[in-house]
Amino acid sequence: MRQFRIHISKGVFLEGDATNILIDPLVLPSKRPDLVLVSHAHSDHYTPGVLRRISSTGVRIFMSTASRMIIDPKKRLKNVVEINPGEKIESEKFTVEAFDAGHIIGSLQFRIELADVTFVYTGDFNLEKRIILEPAKPLSSDVLLIDATYGLPVYVFPKRQEIYSQLLSLVREKGSDREIALKARKLGVAQEVTALLSMATDLPVLVEPEIAVYNEIYEKFGEILGRYAINNNPSRGAPFVARLSRKFPRGIQSIPLTGWAMKNGIPLSSHGDFKQIIDYVRRSSPDIVIPVCGFREELSSYLLGEHGFSTANGEEIILNL
Numbered sequence: 001m002r003q004f005r006i007h008i009s010k011g012v013f014l015e016g017d018a019t020n021i022l023i024d025p026l027v028l029p030s031k032r033p034d035l036v037l038v039s040h041a042h043s044d045h046y047t048p049g050v051l052r053r054i055s056s057t058g059v060r061i062f063m064s065t066a067s068r069m070i071i072d073p074k075k076r077l078k079n080v081v082e083i084n085p086g087e088k089i090e091s092e093k094f095t096v097e098a099f100d101a102g103h104i105i106g107s108l109q110f111r112i113e114l115a116d117v118t119f120v121y122t123g124d125f126n127l128e129k130r131i132i133l134e135p136a137k138p139l140s141s142d143v144l145l146i147d148a149t150y151g152l153p154v155y156v157f158p159k160r161q162e163i164y165s166q167l168l169s170l171v172r173e174k175g176s177d178r179e180i181a182l183k184a185r186k187l188g189v190a191q192e193v194t195a196l197l198s199m200a201t202d203l204p205v206l207v208e209p210e211i212a213v214y215n216e217i218y219e220k221f222g223e224i225l226g227r228y229a230i231n232n233n234p235s236r237g238a239p240f241v242a243r244l245s246r247k248f249p250r251g252i253q254s255i256p257l258t259g260w261a262m263k264n265g266i267p268l269s270s271h272g273d274f275k276q277i278i279d280y281v282r283r284s285s286p287d288i289v290i291p292v293c294g295f296r297e298e299l300s301s302y303l304l305g306e307h308g309f310s311t312a313n314g315e316e317i318i319l320n321l
């Protein structure tokens with residue numbers, strides 16, 4: 001019998017007999033980890049000060065090259081090791097392999113082998129083909145730690161092509177003679193919208209400077225976003241890609257693009273929707289599913305009730321396998 005403890009609260013602490021792995025930490029852990037994994041560069045998956053403190057004690061922090069460019073552009077953090085899809089960290093006690101998570105530039109999912117048990121940590125993921133990025137592929141697992149951001153059946157989004165068509169017809173219809181702002185998360189959906197508008201319309205595309213910084217990183221890693229101009233304000237006849245949080249005066253048509261805007265916007269998200277979560281779980285075929293982030297309990301109940309999967313919840317999980 002092998003025992004593992006998993007602590008989930010502002011990060012995931014996976015504790016085996018011989019190895020402790022900390023993933024996506026927002027706070028300092030109570031025990032020293034042997035290594036830290038950062039899945040991607042969204043700020044709800046790491047705290048800069050926490051990474052600084054942990055790395056200064058000699059613990060190695062693994063993240064992709066693109067994540068590092070965003071999280072630690074001046075390379076001030078100590079003990080950072082870059083790991084990219086297809087690469088492995090191997091020791092006598094554990095193996096960690098990185099895979100593309102298809103969520104944002106440089107996003108990773110991890111397959112972790114500890115005492116002959118295969119853990120998969122999906123991080124935020126997306127399985128759908130889009131105009132940029134490669135989709136993630138589900139990984140088989142014994143224990144699946146899966147993102148449950150949209151872990152409720154109500155969060156089923158239309159197919160990407162339908163969302164793209166809806167967005168493009170709205171921009172063509174309204175955007176040719178008035179100011180129109182498309183509000184998106186500045187790292188993720190904003191780059192997808194830039195690429196879509198620049199490649200599928202003849203309109204000049206304007207991008208807010210705060211977003212353009214991330215556009216450049218996507219382009220550095222080979223993503224094609226097309227032609228756009230950097231501007232701080234919207235202009236008539238030119239769709240404007242802006243931050244989700246930005247407020248606009250009444251005369252400007254503003255459309256939020258996020259999975260949370262199913263009624264008052266367009267549900268374009270970098271996350272997989274509920275259907276993708278279920279699809280991932282079925283294809284991963286785990287012995288136990290542990291939802292991480294979002295609707296953890298609700299997803300657990302659904303997976304157990306509708307599909308008969310064993311699930312675990314709460315802050316402290318003890319697994320005897």
Ligand SMILES: [Zn+2]
Binds near residue numbers: 103124
């Ligand atoms: Zn994310």
